[in-house]
Amino acid sequence: FARPDLALAETYVWCIQRYPADAKEALVALTGGARGGEGQGMDLMACSRYVDRIERRGGEWRIARRTVVTDWKGIQPFDDNAPAPRAHWNIGRHDMDDPLYRERSAIGLA
Numbered sequence: 779f780a781r782p783d784l785a786l787a788e789t790y791v792w793c794i795q796r797y798p799a800d801a802k803e804a805l806v807a808l809t810g811g812a813r814g815g816e817g818q819g820m821d822l823m824a825c826s827r828y829v830d831r832i833e834r835r836g837g838e839w840r841i842a843r844r845t846v847v848t849d850w851k852g853i854q855p856f857d858d859n860a861p862a863p864r865a866h867w868n869i870g871r872h873d874m875d876d877p878l879y880r881e882r883s884a885i886g887l888a
Contacts, residue, residue: 783834788827795822796856805853814853824851 779785797805798819805820806813814820831843863869868877882888 785832785839787830787832789830791824791826791828793822793824793826795824796820797822809851809853812853815855818855819858820853821856822851822853825849 795808796819799817801819802813805822808822826849827847829845829847830841832839833842834840870876873879879888
């Protein structure tokens with residue numbers, strides 16, 4: 779905390795993005811040219827940090843500015859026969875059926 783209404787936070791992020799073999803151009807755009815083996819899917823891994831300036835305004839804390847710092851990136855092939863999640867696991871989704879949104883709804887934050 780720099781002042782009662784101003785703070786700084788650093789959050790570490792590890793991201794893995796899967797690129798199937800037919801998505802090489804999207805991978806190349808994010809790696810600056812690295813594409814991995816032809817005909818093979820690749821995982822792009824990145825370690826980054828969020829450096830957030832957090833301010834309290836009107837009694838509420840909010841991120842006022844976020845700086846994304848990329849520490850490193852790497853690619854590696856993935857196995858098409860890798861284990862699949864089981865049906866009863868909480869699987870991340872890109873819609874309102876994601877576990878986060880279900881939990882938000884359950885506590886009245888829909």
